[in-house]
Amino acid sequence: MKNERVTYIKGEYVPDSEAKIDYYDGGFQYGIVVTDAIRTFNYKPFKVDRHIDRLMRSLKVARIDPGMSRDELKGIALTLLEKNRHCFNPPHDDTWIFYNISSGRYFVYSEPGKTYPRQTVCVNLWPLEFRRHAKFYLTGCHVVTPSIRQMPPQCLDPKLKHRSRLSWVLAGHEAHEMDPEGFALALDLNGNVTETAGANFFIVKDGVLRTPPTDVTLAGISRETVLELAQQIGIPAEEKHFQIYDVYNAEEAFLTTTSFCILPTTKANGLTIGDGKPGKIALQLLNAWSETVGVNIVDQALRAAGLL
Amino acid sequence: MKNERVTYIKGEYVPDSEAKIDYYDGGFQYGIVVTDAIRTFNYKPFKVDRHIDRLMRSLKVARIDPGMSRDELKGIALTLLEKNRHCFNPPHDDTWIFYNISSGRYFVYSEPGKTYPRQTVCVNLWPLEFRRHAKFYLTGCHVVTPSIRQMPPQCLDPKLKHRSRLSWVLAGHEAHEMDPEGFALALDLNGNVTETAGANFFIVKDGVLRTPPTDVTLAGISRETVLELAQQIGIPAEEKHFQIYDVYNAEEAFLTTTSFCILPTTKANGLTIGDGKPGKIALQLLNAWSETVGVNIVDQALRAAGLL
Amino acid sequence: MKNERVTYIKGEYVPDSEAKIDYYDGGFQYGIVVTDAIRTFNYKPFKVDRHIDRLMRSLKVARIDPGMSRDELKGIALTLLEKNRHCFNPPHDDTWIFYNISSGRYFVYSEPGKTYPRQTVCVNLWPLEFRRHAKFYLTGCHVVTPSIRQMPPQCLDPKLKHRSRLSWVLAGHEAHEMDPEGFALALDLNGNVTETAGANFFIVKDGVLRTPPTDVTLAGISRETVLELAQQIGIPAEEKHFQIYDVYNAEEAFLTTTSFCILPTTKANGLTIGDGKPGKIALQLLNAWSETVGVNIVDQALRAAGLL
Amino acid sequence: MKNERVTYIKGEYVPDSEAKIDYYDGGFQYGIVVTDAIRTFNYKPFKVDRHIDRLMRSLKVARIDPGMSRDELKGIALTLLEKNRHCFNPPHDDTWIFYNISSGRYFVYSEPGKTYPRQTVCVNLWPLEFRRHAKFYLTGCHVVTPSIRQMPPQCLDPKLKHRSRLSWVLAGHEAHEMDPEGFALALDLNGNVTETAGANFFIVKDGVLRTPPTDVTLAGISRETVLELAQQIGIPAEEKHFQIYDVYNAEEAFLTTTSFCILPTTKANGLTIGDGKPGKIALQLLNAWSETVGVNIVDQALRAAGLL
Amino acid sequence: MKNERVTYIKGEYVPDSEAKIDYYDGGFQYGIVVTDAIRTFNYKPFKVDRHIDRLMRSLKVARIDPGMSRDELKGIALTLLEKNRHCFNPPHDDTWIFYNISSGRYFVYSEPGKTYPRQTVCVNLWPLEFRRHAKFYLTGCHVVTPSIRQMPPQCLDPKLKHRSRLSWVLAGHEAHEMDPEGFALALDLNGNVTETAGANFFIVKDGVLRTPPTDVTLAGISRETVLELAQQIGIPAEEKHFQIYDVYNAEEAFLTTTSFCILPTTKANGLTIGDGKPGKIALQLLNAWSETVGVNIVDQALRAAGLL
């Protein structure tokens, strides 16, 4: 395949279409995979070190030894960017960099509690396909609260960025029944708002940014970036539990995630948030972020999606 | 590889060493895999229909369409048994039959809540390697209660037999720290005893069998078989919550699972259960089971492990 | 208004259109109302005494003294049936009898914890308008699980039949977003299935009826009737917690409530229950009930709704 | 009745003794009422806009469309003050202004989840009868913790100011058994202190004001006012969970609510708080509040109650 | 002291007034004491073996090695009965036999998790002083639900009969505030009724005995005796969770405990249970128990208390 991407799987760089995992890998057999995802701006990876830091934390908690140093892990990403340069046309498009590191072969006869024998390190690029989400910069996206609850940290900590995510997927199905375009915004066991599958959540209330604490959500790097940008441009912010009542009555709301950075949210369970348009603070933060990275985040997405 | 087993992966029968999964499969990327496991006695599969029933239930809840009927699913197992006949020497050994059915390709750009496009059906045999567990028929195995709690059904129901099991694996690591041979017997959020990774748990108290209800455990087929055998030989039984106090003070305790059927348990958190030897009722049930299937379950395992 | 019904409000029989409540009544100001509802079959009230029993229990727990004996309370219903005889055409239609007994005037200056000064006893008839529900006898109705949870008994016991039901109403709005015809089937704080607003819920599994225990649901009189009928016709039944997994995988499911007795349920969160048609056991129970009361429950409803 | 107050009910200004609600109103039948209450100081309404803001939030969450703008809603209050001017003798007395807005007619055949057809907007004045509470400015009031727990937000959010309050009333009965003058200070499901029926709760510890966060309490306007006054006069304050241990060992404690503003609390479950007298900070805040509104809050109440 | 009782403390029989515990004993320093209590009927100990069984279970869970066999433990009780024969006048009075076995010296420098070095075995008699409770056979006793909750089994299992009971004592204080004669009937964290300090609780509903399961209560020997007697005289019984609603609406209720066997309960939180008199089934069970042991339990108590 011409222009096919190259992907790193267990020590080798292979054409993406040949990227395969051993059927007996613990990633497939038990969901023992930790992950992290970085995006580029103008083909330069953003906050690589913060992502590698978090990946190392996930590996530690999951007791997976990647068999290489953090520099080596980072090096693979840089090599992949180089090898795949011809597949991208920055700044018109950009890419995601995914790490997926599993326990390696871990079948039923593996002894529980034993260190995993041979880890599986995979890294791949994936174009930021803006078609699906770009329109939400204009209209705002919707969230719905499924009846399925966020995993409590005493079962599996949401701070651990892993791939044992069937629960998220099932919550997504429920949300989809309610609103075909709705993201599932899970509540925790106490009824607090947490996150969606893969994105943190913020509201603005009396001009103050609020996002749930990391007891119940991933410590997102985009979430962290928003908190930093808010401080820079003088928007007060706090990490504090809130409930769906607060979402309904927020002045604005948005998701944060690696790919789309900040995605305005304009409906929750069918109720309009604020005036029903993407919020001013969300757009202000998107501008600040765009300036930081030298790419107009919204324009890039809209153009790629043919909306501009 | 001479005598290599044949495995079914997405419509094809391939040598086991070539069994591979697409890197972008939802099984690896999100843990979207449902599973079931059957064992043979004298190379005849045991309770196939009950297992296929449960597999169909899991598929339904996970909203995975296997793309084939239950008879077709069953047929693959029978075909595999035929194709791999030369790899086994019954009644001296026996095999497991594993189903692992994933969502198929399901990467980050998949739309949440959409039916998965192309499922991945995998079926494989795996010899019942008796070496690891056989000795426990003689000495009893140990259980320890980790601090990690069983997933509550409002997050991900333990009745759904899936492979998003990082939580189980981490609990296993904790248990291993406490007792290198200990199985992790997870408590639920209310402190009730539930199950280990892959096995149901029974105690005997005042001559009555007790096992946790399926609010907090898998509805195991081996569990069901034990309840049936108990009725046949006149041992009263009940499905009822109990706590670790009851395990410490049980007359006997045992695990049930597809591979070893019934595994006597003689220690919990370092305290001896009963007289510290495999229990009479456990052995009585193992005998009854052996008669039903025409294979002496314990002897087969001990011989295979070189312990008899 | 010709043919207008007569309604009992605080000691007087008034035309229904003149039935008014004091603005300062505790029923309007604090939701201090207990209630019960009886239906007639061929204009004869069904199980009046069981309903009055439950009403007395609710009054006791809510510490409302109705100011009259249970016979007097019952007498009002019988008088209303007599006074309103001309408004009904049995057996083609039938009526509900509602009791709503509030604390009486209870405004903000009332002293907390004091016995309420003057209770408000209201009793009214309301025709069983079959139009909305009759079709569900043919197609089955749908249930969806909202994110709002059932009130736990330590806050307000679901066994108390009261009218402080804003929570139910909000759950209904959520369900409506998901499925315009869906009834909200609330989960409790542990993720167990409970009831819908005003109806108990049953599933059939391996031929056994199962309904949640009254820890988390009203002890419905229709629920009790179904349990009695099941015993008479030899269908085993149990009161036991179950989860949405069990609903998805039930052979059949149904709601029970005073008005429609038994309403087959054929979908849950968009997944089809059983073969998607009203269940055999549901219909068998409806037949048995019809025989008991001498009215063909389904036919009456279908005819009234113009569906037969 | 001479000097009778005029009350607004569904579009009309009627004599208060004729204020009636339709028996079939959802407020009486299901507790579907949202509410807010404002008080006047020297017959001028205090923080009207903040109260109307909160009322609008409650209406939104309860999905009740009041059928009029916030200015129209506010206008009714102002008209009522004008029309009832002759019933009051400020600054010797003052009035409460209550909003109660229900779903309108909402009987059992209403379709769940449908927007309510015709809302019921009611607004009434009610003299601030100081007789019951004024003495507590001198002696302090008592709180007791009932066994009934505060409603969790995942069932019905305490931030929603509604009238489905049977739970509060029953907790009041329990408290009354323990201490005939005790206010029920409910704990949440985790054992944190929350609020009483209609009032927020503060303690002072090491000179710092502490009040529970709005996860478990109403976001009271008086609570907000106290936090503002504290900032003005330099008393540090925080919103943070605490337990009954902290109440027992507080230097002082007090309730805040629209009518009496700040009510010192001197006993909890029979144990004396601080030195058993109204606290210095409570009195300091009452002074500051009095200055802000130009009415000596305590003197007004004591005089009206004949205690000064 | 003439007629002074003899008490067994750490291997010695000493006059009761000289019974002392080392200040550094783990029983005083950490509450590490397990206990059991037996009563005599006509000076013969009742169900000694069942009590010793339970004591052995408690010792095991608390990891206290008593340093002697169960026969030796039993022997001490029998010896004490012999040595103290002159202090009692059966059948007019009877005695309690208490075991209190602590960890022995266990001060702060003891290494956590180490087996306790030297256990402290104490056994004492204590006359069944009927004065306090006898009247309740005639009038029924009262229960109140404190805000303090029963210890969950994942913190400290209520089946373990221990003496780390500050929580019970504090709940008793709360109950006493509410009703000076009230026993504290604690709810569990889910709002289920559990037990009082030292007594199990039963209700009668539709002629059926119901008592909470041992998830949340001690497996009382008197509770067990009541279940046995009920079976003998044909009263159906079940172990099942219930709530305070069920207590309010029970036909009758009673406590069971070693000393007074069965104590009718006639009030709960100020509400009258049944007709407010000791229940028929309670009295029937007391008769059956009296016959079994050859002592009229109620008459003995009433006479000793001067009430007959």
Added chain:
Amino acid sequence: MKNERVTYIKGEYVPDSEAKIDYYDGGFQYGIVVTDAIRTFNYKPFKVDRHIDRLMRSLKVARIDPGMSRDELKGIALTLLEKNRHCFNPPHDDTWIFYNISSGRYFVYSEPGKTYPRQTVCVNLWPLEFRRHAKFYLTGCHVVTPSIRQMPPQCLDPKLKHRSRLSWVLAGHEAHEMDPEGFALALDLNGNVTETAGANFFIVKDGVLRTPPTDVTLAGISRETVLELAQQIGIPAEEKHFQIYDVYNAEEAFLTTTSFCILPTTKANGLTIGDGKPGKIALQLLNAWSETVGVNIVDQALRAAGLL
């Protein structure tokens, strides 16, 4: 015994070996003991007043009247220091001062809820035996999370410093099974990290000190001292919930308690914290503390333990 310490028991100063408690004391019979512990530096008691304050709070909540003023209580400690001066060799060693105040005689016939009749005040010194813990200043200590959970405040508040601690002791046994030198670091019912038996817990994350709030832990005086010292030397600190994930990934961690002040922690559940050595901030805080009290805390301990 020459050089024997003198101990205060119920009004008398007695040789330590004669310190005895009445067998019927509520401390032994029900665990009704509150406690506090002070340590000396160079034989001068540290923060006596803060400890007496907390002791008074504990006494109040436990409703124990010590029968003497706070100055009298303090006076006993000072007298004991004087009387025992000859047993110590400061600054080479130092002492603990323990208060243990029980309800006094409180046997089963005591009326529940009544004020305890005669309290038992005990005060004793105990040399700071450095042998057990001193090595941990060099290597760091280990923590493990047992399956037993921290007592929730609605059962028994961890802020109350009492001696009803069987739960702690059993958690210690579990921890000991996992790591013979491991301290049990209990999680609360929500999975948050709390404290060990007798010590508070801190982590350092991104240079910020974090310790759990007092909802779930004792308000330790050493914890308070660390927060004060941190402020003095410019280390930011916060009281905030965290989970075991955060412990695994902390830069450093330590325990704080009266005896050893700050004890570096280098392992959690077998995973190394930071670089596996006592943390820089921990040592910096130990230095600051040493300067404040004029004793080199670490050197004193190491010398006494023969490690320096």
